[in-house]
Amino acid sequence: MRINPYNNVKYQWAVYVVFFIFLACIPTIVGDDVFLLNQLSTYGVYGILALSLSLCWGFGGILNLGQGIAFGLGSYGMAMTMQLQSQDILEDRIPPFMLNNAVETLPAIWEPFWNAGAGISLALIVPTLFCLIFGGLMFWGRVSGPFFAIMTLAMLSAFYTIFIDLQYLTNGVNGITPPMALEVGPYLVDPYSSVSFWVVFVALLLCTVVAKLITQSKFGLIVQAQKNDPERTRFLGYNVALYETIIYAFSGFIAAIAGCCFAMLTQYVSPGQFDVGFSISMVIWVAIGGRASLLWGMLGAFMVQGAQSYLGDQFLSTWLLILGFFFILVVRFLPGGLAGLVEVILGYFSSNSSGTKGSNSEPKRVD
Amino acid sequence: MAGMLELKNLNKNFDAVHVINDFSLEVFENSLCCLVGPNGAGKTTTLDLITGRQAPSSGKIILNGVDITGKAEQAICRLGIGRKFQIPAIFRELSVEQNLAVAHSIEINPIKNIFSFSSKNYKTKMDEIADKVGLSHRLPEMAGNLSHGEIQWLEIGMLLMQDAPLLLLDEPVAGMTEGEVSKTVDILNELKKIKTLIVVEHDMGFVRRIADVVTVMHMGSLLAKGSIEQIEKNQEVRNVYLGTEDE
Known part of the structure; x- marks a missing residue:
């Protein structure tokens, strides 16, 4: 029996290697155009986000419309760290926006962020912990499918409102704009330099490798199994809720990494990170790219965001209509996204060529 | 000697409807007990109660001396009960091999499973079981592409990978061709030497070929129990099956 080379794990890794060499x-x-490099680094952040969503949704079957929660919490954590790096712990303790809000002592919740290590750790741990608790509550109650999606959406909106409301902590709609780039020890991670590009590159690479390994582990197999038939999985003795919670929390952890990188690159965070539209657009990236494939999820993010940057300027709000049109096309004719198209084409060529391929297969969803 | 599985005075109501009515049953080790009865007799509900899919309204379920009444599905499963569903439940988007690998549920700790990449330690077992249920040549195939009979066998194979000593099979030959039924009979007769089985079935021809003990249910209670010969002679059973109520 011939196996579609698309499903051959060795080929998949080879494609990932090529992809990262290209990146x-x-x-x-790009050369000296640091603004372009900064923009491309931001796309890398979107890539990390897409990766996190295709892990959770495409792979684990958990549609998450609130990926912005983990992303936003991560980015705020990073921005708070950077903000305090530009303050002085003794002389100049209070960020300017707080002074404008008549805050006289630094709120306790900001204190741990004086230390960059602690701050960044919190920026990653808090969202992950949130996902563990929220996911645990939902999955143990067997909330799944569209109901879970709605819960995440509601939660996202709640965060959006809370971050606007807590003006004295978050500067409300204006957000936090740390005046200086992130300092790591003696080094400055200048967002307009190749240093920050490499930081994002390494983050994307590590996240991808770990995510890909997870999909190939026994854990990954069980996660796929519960997506197919949670009841059967339960009757084989697995605690499905636990598996769902872990994959959801891990996806949240990756999104938090993306959030940290985003704040580092833009030196700006706002409740816009919790914007419902933004979280939905993540779903669109992944759907267009192909949610069952980590790589194509990332490519989807690059393509849609890239097109938005360049076409969006020309078409203004018509762009959204164009995007919506493509989204409908994909959902109707390419449920597997562009990845599904590639799979079909490769399958066509391999069934026409003679000789058998390797049998180390990892079937993907093409429905 | 107490049975491996004991059901004591089980009752199950859905609102005002009594689905299971004071039903007791004892199943002994390494035997095959067939649970028969007309539609709506409560056979599948009984399996639901045993496996924890539903909690009984009253009564006790005891497995090897341990009270398992009302425990969660996965907990009951871990105590050694495997279940095949009436509508075959397999992972359609995974290959046959992956289906069997998932069913190998010795290690259920998700953290440990993240670091597990090799199927080496259960490869032999998997091949043996695939051979037993006749799917050796189908291992790389997507499970959704299997024929109906093959899907039923795959599910039985998954129960074997799971390695539960007590297997509950809900209509394992529904919709099978005569050849497939014969093969299933062989598989089950082989299995009952090492496992305890409860099989829910309509088809008396099939029951005759596999059963050690037959339990007849009617309207949620026990109607008759005995060997297949005794059951076939039983007038009450004949009335239920052939008399006023139709199948």
């Missing part, structure tokens, strides 16, 4: 060449290609 690694970007600073050389």
Whole structure:
């Protein structure tokens, strides 16, 4: 029996290697245009986000419309860290926006962020912990499918409102704009330099490798199994809720990493990170790219965001209509996204060529 | 000697409807007990109660001396009960091999499973079981592409990978061709040497070929119990099956 090379794990890894080599060449290609490099680094952040969503949704079957929660919490944590790096712990303790809000002592919740290590750790731990608790509550109650999606959406809106309301902590709609770039020890991670590009590159690479390994582990197999038939999985003795919670929390952890990178690159966070539209657009990236494939989820993010940056300027709000049109096309004719198209094409060629391929297969969803 | 599985005075009501009515049953080790009865007799509900899919309104379920009444599905499963569903439940988007790998549920700790990449330690077992249920040549196939009979066998194979000593099979030959039924009979007769089985079935021809003990249910209670010969002679059973009520 012939196996579609698309499903061959060795080929998949080879494609990932090529993909990352290509990404690694970007600073050389771009050269001195630091603004473009910064923009491309931001796409890398979107790539990490797409990766987190395809892990949770495409792979685990958990549609999460509130990925912005983990992303936003992560980015705020990072921004708070950077903000305090530009303050002085003795002389100049209070960020300017707080002074404008007549805050006289630094709120206790900000204190741990004096230390960059503690701050960044919190920026990653808090969202992950949130996902563990929220996911645990939902999945143990067997909330799944569209109901879970609605819960995440509601939660996201709640965060959006809370972050606007807590003006004295978050500067409300204006958000936090740390005046200085992130300092790591003696080094400055200048967002407009190749240093920050490499930080994002390494983050994307590590997240991808770990996520890909997870999909290939026994854990990944069980996660896929529960997506197919949670009841059967339960009757084989697995605690489905626990597996769902872990994959959801891990996805949240990756989104928090994306959030940290985003704050580092833009030196700006606002409740816009919790914007419902933004979280939905993540779903669109992944759906267009192909949610069952980690790589195509990322490519989907690059394509849609890239198109938005360049076409969005020309078409203004018509752009949203164009995006919506493509989304409908994909959902109707390419449920597997562009990845599904690639799979079909490869399958067509491999069934026409003679000789058998390797049998180390990892079937993907093409429905 | 107490049975491996004991059901004591089980009752199950859905609102005002009594689905299971004071039903008791004892199943002994390494035997095959067939649970028969007309539609709506409560056979599948009984399996639901045993496996924890539903909690009984009253009564006790005891497995090897341990009270398992009302425990969660996965907990009961871990105590050694495997279940095949009436509508075959397999992972359609996974390959046959992956289906069997998932069913190998010795290690259920998700953290440990994240670091597990090799199927080496259960490869032999998997091949043996695939051979037993006749799917050796289908291992890389997507399970959704299997024929109906093959899907039923795959599910039985998954129960074997799970390694539960007590297997509950809900209509394992529904919709099978005569050849497939014969093969299933062989598989089950082989299995009952090492496992305890409860099989829910309509088809008396099939029951005759596999059963050690037959339990007849009617309107949620025990109607008759005995060997297949005794059951076939039983007038009450004949009335239920052939008389006023139709199948």
